[in-house]
Amino acid sequence: MTMTSRNHLKLSLLSMLAIGPGLLLNSALGPIQHLIQKEFGIENTMTFSPTIMGMVTLALFIPCGPILKHRIGIRTSYLISMVVFVFGSLLAALSMDMYWMTISRFLQGMATGVMLMIMIPTLVLSFPIDKRNLALAVLLLGFFGSTVLGMFLGNVAMIYSHWRWIFYVAGTLACIGAILCRFFLKIETSHLKNEQPSQPSSLILNFCLLIVDSIKEVKRPLLELKWIKHPKPLLGMSMAVTSNIILMLSLFAIQGMLKEIHHVLPEQTLFIYVCMFVGVVISSILCTILYDILGPGLLGFLGSITILTVIVQWMFIAQGMPSSFILILMNITLLTSGVGITIGSGLMGAALGGPLPDLVKRMTVVQFFRFMLNTLSTIVIGWYTTQFSVTGLSKDPSMESSLTYHNILIAALIVNIILSCLSFGLHLTGKGHKLAHKPHLNHETANKNAARS
Template sequence: MSQQLQRLEPTRNKMAIPPYLVISFLTIFAIGAQYFSNLSYVLNQGVIQNGLHISSDDLLLPSILSNLAFALGVPLGPVLTRQLGLRRNYLLFTLIFLCGSVIDVVSTGIVTLSIGRVVQGFGSGILFLTILPVSLRSFPNKIRNLFLLMIITGLFGASALGALCGSLSLYTDSWRWLFLFNVIASLLCFIIGYFGLPRQEETVQEQTRIDKKAVVLLCATILSFAVPLCRLTNEGFSSLYVWPFLGIGLLLLGLFIYVDQKAEAPLVPFRTLKAAKPVSGTIMAVVSHASLIIAIAGINGFLQHNMDLSYLHFVYFYAWFFVGIIGSAILKTLLYDKLGAGVLGMLGSLVVLYVSFQWMVIETDISLPFLYFQIACLGCGVSMVLVSGALGTALAGDIHQASMRSATLHSIRNFIGATLSPLVGWLLLRQNTIHYQEIKQHVNVEEASSQLEGTVKKSAILGAYHDLFTILFILGFIMFVASVVKMTTGKGRALVQK
């Protein structure tokens, strides 16, 4: 892969564009398009439901299946890159993502929409570790810290932009134009990648054979989890479509880990995380990713069900989320080499703890400017911890194993993220029911007016969100402890080498 980067030099002379800018563009628009879709879908599910005339029970299916497909593609990306080469692999799966985007644009029902999202998820999952490590290595040493500015603003910014555009779709009452953005992004990536990536890649030296048993077990594991996760929110763990398949999925997951570790070139090399420095960094990245999922699900639900805000307020809200991400990108770029991943992770964790503590007792009378400030803080804190943990893990130890540590971390992170979203949905429904029953015990049901009934329902769902933000506070504390451990192991390798 490093030899491929050296071959980008002639491309720079032809195009008069620095190679790292080309690779940065190919990274942001290829991976960011998936993040954009994920967050925009969270906001505009109601618009899609009305447009396609589908039931509310089916709304989560495209999102769950897309996240699982992404999690499947992440560990396969490096394997396919070694087999096909950077250019061919990137162009192939950019084209696949484009096909998925087109299917979404012309979707006529939940089946076609789910197929399109699965194709998108798998394509972008393969692209994730195909192009992201190349992006870091493409930056010259003197300005390598600008990689952080690019990765945080570009990828986290794509999520914030997706949420913002999803809010706008509530006003326009249309949603297909959001997937048109993905079509445009993948077309640009294909065209620029076709001309910008090296045509003459290095000759393949030793071709490590793909362990087909591990690949089959990984696919079987993801498929086994797909069934219960799609059913969990509406049917709970007691359903015969949930707990048996979860048990099978866990058994297959354990078998995959066992078989994969016996392989000559494992898909997920867990053995590279056998030290305190990479383990603490992995915990930082994984837990911060989980915190972001919980925070967005909780605060978005609170705004929709308890605040009754207009679409314009949603736009402002997620615009401030983007502001917080930009602030994090600037701070990380300036301070990572000076302070290290541990210290920055501690600072980000403290910010998450502050926000989650405030949201544990959030009420409907909160002022909107204060809420905008808090979401900006959350965006800054979570992105700071996640990127610190991910980069700190990759750069911990032998630099030649950096890509393997990164592959392990991101495989774990995305698998847990894919399984967490439906769990959050199930937990919210469960806690809402519990709080509703508790409140109804103190209300005379026969004399209760419809207005009082509405108040009871709002109080119940608010209690469920408080419970969710309590979990967010616990995760913030775990991030803080992991960051402290990371700090005690030393500042680690700097991005810009002297």
């Protein structure tokens, strides 16, 4: 399929608006969960049920995306999903207890999960073969960038002790996506027997029933492990998961060190997320340029080496080595660049790590397990960072904090060593399919070109 640059921009924007708001809320809820728990009058705990609900639901509904795309088309799936997401966002913004908040997060996760494996393959395959590497830049900027933006907005909300506006922002973005969809995507023939009801509650109910009805008609299992049993998909998925674990551990350590040891004001820590977004931009550029040259394995290995240099520096800082705030921000940029490179190369290596006709099936399984494992790691790290502490080693609280964060960075270092091994293992399997290359000409086209010359 060939498209103009303007159409690429339209489809890229629709993809970001379909998936970005859900990823934004998933990362924003971490910083503000204490505010929500305090307002709802519930016990303060790291296993915050709306956060987990949204992430688990997103993963569970990923396999439903390709089914609905085949059943009712991209445009109808997009419109219904965005309406469901907007309704869930409004419900969350107006929630007065945990019950309604959990329901709202279910709706948001469902809508985002459905659209994930509709828009990503559509976006990647829409680019002509010789420019398909640009899709990798869009994916990193749009999706990894949305996660960073969510962290930024969550910390802004935490500083000013107001959190409901974040759900209004996410809902507005989804609403814009629904409006633009009516102009940017062509009308497709729908297999629905009846017209979609106008009431939001009936629309959501019909959407849920449609998903259930579609799943019943599927003869094969929604997820088949055979698509990731080969080395490339398995190693690529593992790279993406371990990269996410490293980022969570490193950010927790450096934020704690800045606040408790270096006494940096909360407002100043917002610069961390600005630098993180710069790192996202750098990683998207490098992945776009270097993926076909180096291959996913070697590119991911270089990203892991970048992460290693940052973690080692922070381990010395945690032990009391003098450092400037500017140096720490530069390291944040390097860390995010390395994580973005490993995530991008890992996922794209998994996507292209097998026969291309099976790309959607393979990536559906990869993304399902990736999000489920990310959810599990979030729970474990949440427990780890609250329960694990070094006590009785020093009477100086700052020294005790230094030892705690030093040990957390050791955990990040161990995971990064695993990431390096995974990347090197992926490199040993070969470069695999390229993202961008010139298509082969058939004999008829070749003859015509020869005659013209």
